[in-house]
Amino acid sequence: MTTETSTTDRTPEATSRPNGAAPVIGLAEVSKWYGNVVAVNDVSFDIGPGITGLLGPNGAGKSTLLHMMGGLLRASSGAVSILGEPAAGNPEVYRKLGIVLEREAVYGSLSGWDFVRMNAKLHGLADPDAATRRAIEQVDMGHAQDRLTGGYSKGMKQRIKIAAAIVHDPQVLILDEPFNGADPRQRLHMIDMLRAMARAGRTVVFSSHILEEMERLGDRVLVIVSGRLAASGDFRAIRRLMVDRPHTFLVDSTDNRRFAQALVGDAAVTGVELEGDRLMVRTNDYTRFTLEAPRIAQGAGITVRELAPSDESLESVFEYLVAGVRGGAGEAS
Amino acid sequence: MIPLIAGVTLRQVGRQRRMTMLILLGLVPVLISLLFRLTVEPIGNDYIQFSTGILATFVVPLVLPLTALLIGTSVLGQDIEEGTVAYLLAKPLARWKVIVAKVIAGWCLTYAVVLLSIVGSGGIVLFGEDAISMVPAFVIASAGGSLAYIVVFVALSLRFSRSLIIGLAYVFVWEALLAQFISGVRFLSVSAYTVGIADGLTDVEMEILDGTLAFAPAIILLVVLVAVGTWYSVRALTRYQIAERV
Numbered sequence: 001m002t003t004e005t006s007t008t009d010r011t012p013e014a015t016s017r018p019n020g021a022a023p024v025i026g027l028a029e030v031s032k033w034y035g036n037v038v039a040v041n042d043v044s045f046d047i048g049p050g051i052t053g054l055l056g057p058n059g060a061g062k063s064t065l066l067h068m069m070g071g072l073l074r075a076s077s078g079a080v081s082i083l084g085e086p087a088a089g090n091p092e093v094y095r096k097l098g099i100v101l102e103r104e105a106v107y108g109s110l111s112g113w114d115f116v117r118m119n120a121k122l123h124g125l126a127d128p129d130a131a132t133r134r135a136i137e138q139v140d141m142g143h144a145q146d147r148l149t150g151g152y153s154k155g156m157k158q159r160i161k162i163a164a165a166i167v168h169d170p171q172v173l174i175l176d177e178p179f180n181g182a183d184p185r186q187r188l189h190m191i192d193m194l195r196a197m198a199r200a201g202r203t204v205v206f207s208s209h210i211l212e213e214m215e216r217l218g219d220r221v222l223v224i225v226s227g228r229l230a231a232s233g234d235f236r237a238i239r240r241l242m243v244d245r246p247h248t249f250l251v252d253s254t255d256n257r258r259f260a261q262a263l264v265g266d267a268a269v270t271g272v273e274l275e276g277d278r279l280m281v282r283t284n285d286y287t288r289f290t291l292e293a294p295r296i297a298q299g300a301g302i303t304v305r306e307l308a309p310s311d312e313s314l315e316s317v318f319e320y321l322v323a324g325v326r327g328g329a330g331e332a333s
Numbered sequence: 334m335i336p337l338i339a340g341v342t343l344r345q346v347g348r349q350r351r352m353t354m355l356i357l358l359g360l361v362p363v364l365i366s367l368l369f370r371l372t373v374e375p376i377g378n379d380y381i382q383f384s385t386g387i388l389a390t391f392v393v394p395l396v397l398p399l400t401a402l403l404i405g406t407s408v409l410g411q412d413i414e415e416g417t418v419a420y421l422l423a424k425p426l427a428r429w430k431v432i433v434a435k436v437i438a439g440w441c442l443t444y445a446v447v448l449l450s451i452v453g454s455g456g457i458v459l460f461g462e463d464a465i466s467m468v469p470a471f472v473i474a475s476a477g478g479s480l481a482y483i484v485v486f487v488a489l490s491l492r493f494s495r496s497l498i499i500g501l502a503y504v505f506v507w508e509a510l511l512a513q514f515i516s517g518v519r520f521l522s523v524s525a526y527t528v529g530i531a532d533g534l535t536d537v538e539m540e541i542l543d544g545t546l547a548f549a550p551a552i553i554l555l556v557v558l559v560a561v562g563t564w565y566s567v568r569a570l571t572r573y574q575i576a577e578r579v
Binding site: 034064067071072073074089091092094097098101102106107110118122123233279301 | 334336338344345348416417420422423425426535571573574575577
């Protein structure tokens, strides 16, 4: 498996592929715009078997990309393929593809069983009852299969939607924010199920704006920011990329002025700022700074009351990645 | 596939509150007819005059299009609005089957309401009269009218997000208002086709219908409208894209 990590938006292979074989999902120079608004901007990547996560803030273009991968939305330019076939305008592709959209849409007047069975029949399956039973078991919804889906909780709707999407045992499964509304137990169950599909050689692509979900599930991660591919690689590489960016720490100690003087000499520290009682320290080496700062404090006889990164929100991480993309940044691994 | 999609649609739309309202609307001419029968002592061809008036100027131009509008814009429009259309589009399924299923479902529901109106009001007023033969004429004609309206409103729901408002404008401004002043409007009016077909199917002399479309052009225009409308809907659904929407 390739674990290449890059902050460029051009053709970082998200996975390896056999010699000359078409990727399971392939995007080549794909853009999507609505009038003057660019939702996806010149994105290229390939996805192979296993689990791939699309990580990015809300409005980054993840859903637009998934809709295009799922053939429900046409690219304004570029090509999207599923198993070597064009994704859009090609209903036959759904024999091998299942898709779960973010919207909470179910036929509320149907029971869970009838809803999944309807999907099985629309796929033209030979034994829709057996397929329905298997899919409902897979999402652990047997206990509620006879209730109307209109009365389901958000998490239950999500699971019955997944059952409907996997009823034909697709080779590729695309899920848009699948964990929204799921409680921790449901979330773990879903993760286990998707992992089992990946082990069976299936291709699972999901989107999320939550880093922890990527950590648990995303073997490979594509970071989407402002409609562009900001980075790709395995989760550890992506996290390293996020950690190794410049950080600002907010420090509170028994003597901030002396502590600031002591820190200035350290190679990991790129700047200090003392404003009244507030000490802000900038570093470009997160790991080294968090190891060295306590030692420096101890050496100077200073007690550190608080040392916390001030910009650890995912948004600030994405801001950094966006700056990298706009600056045409190179590698970061 | 077609019966499956049509069945789910019947269940989905048939359970809506608007169906109760439409059934009540369909019962209005029945109640008026009942009042007429119970309170008026008709002279001569008053039965025919009254029944023609109810069927040709109330049921066909009002009950039929309003029912078809509310049902036709929701058989597929509701799927689009709620996002369930994805379950139909993300299937290895020819788009024409979806459109045909939706039209059949909408047609069944609309026709059920209109049938109640026509048979109820016509039967009450003309029971025991020779002119009762005009009732089956309207029954047959309104089958064609229901189909044409449903096709138009399904197409409208695929083209416009505010299809209900546009449909209301079509029914009330175009068909009900302009048709009274501009005779050419009848060539582009489904209710005019319906009345023209009904008139052609019965020997009963319905004076009120003088000047309506003749039977043959009414049939031809209706068939053309159904064919073009269906073709347009299939094409629109084939090109339909589900945009990101949360």
